[in-house]
Amino acid sequence: MCAFEQLNDTPTFTIDTLDVTAECTNTAGWFSAHLYTLTVTGDTCVIADVAPAVLTAANSIVGIYRLRRGNLATKVYGTSDGFWLDIDPGPDANTYWSNINTKVWCIVGGHF
Numbered sequence: 001m002c003a004f005e006q007l008n009d010t011p012t013f014t015i016d017t018l019d020v021t022a023e024c025t026n027t028a029g030w031f032s033a034h035l036y037t038l039t040v041t042g043d044t045c046v047i048a049d050v051a052p053a054v055l056t057a058a059n060s061i062v063g064i065y066r067l068r069r070g071n072l073a074t075k076v077y078g079t080s081d082g083f084w085l086d087i088d089p090g091p092d093a094n095t096y097w098s099n100i101n102t103k104v105w106c107i108v109g110g111h112f
Contacts, residue, residue: 004038004082004083004084005082005083005084005104006078006079006081006082007076007078007082007106007108008078009078009079010078010079010108011077011078011079012075012076012077012078013075013076013078013106013107013108014073014074014075014076014106014107014108015035015037015050015051015072015073015074015075015076015083015104015105015106016070016071016072016073016105016106016107017068017069017070017071017072017103017104017105018033018035018051018053018067018068018069018070018072018085018102018103018104018105019066019067019068019070019102019103019104019105020033020053020065020066020067020068020087020100020101020102020103021064021065021066021067021099021100021101022064022065022067022089022097022098022099022100022101023063023064023065023097023098023099023100024055024060024061024062024063024064024065024096024097025062025095025096025097025098026062026095026096027057027060027061027062028057028060028091028096029057029060029089029090029091029096029097030054030055030056030057030060030089030090030091031054031055031060031065031067031087031088031089031090031097032052032053032054032055032086032087032088032089032090033051033052033053033054033067033085033086033087033088033102034049034051034052034053034085034086034087035049035050035051035052035069035072035083035084035085035104036048036049036050036083036084036085036086037050037074037076037081037082037083038081038082038083038084039076039077039080039081040080040081050072050074050083051069051072052069053067053068053069054067055067057091064099083104085102085104087100087102
């Protein structure tokens with residue numbers, strides 16, 4: 001699952017936190033969430049994985065997980081740049097995971 005966002009072309013904002021909660025229903029479940037930025041300088045586009053949040057099957061138990069990456073301090077210019085969140089629950093998302101919630105906290109004009 002993936003979606004690109006520019007926060008309505010806001011000139012400047014700072015990505016602060018990636019916050020993911022998900023419920024694992026099988027000990028073989030694994031979960032991966034990556035927050036990517038796309039920044040543009042002249043003719044160059046740079047894609048960066050600024051907040052990987054990964055839970056391997058070896059470390060999972062049945063229960064609710066919170067995968068949080070904070071203090072990212074990643075400045076983005078919404079008129080040319082943006083970000084997206086790529087989540088991959090596995091190995092069978094419909095069977096092993098439920099109640100997946102994601103939030104990307106940004107500071108715009110000094111406020112979250």
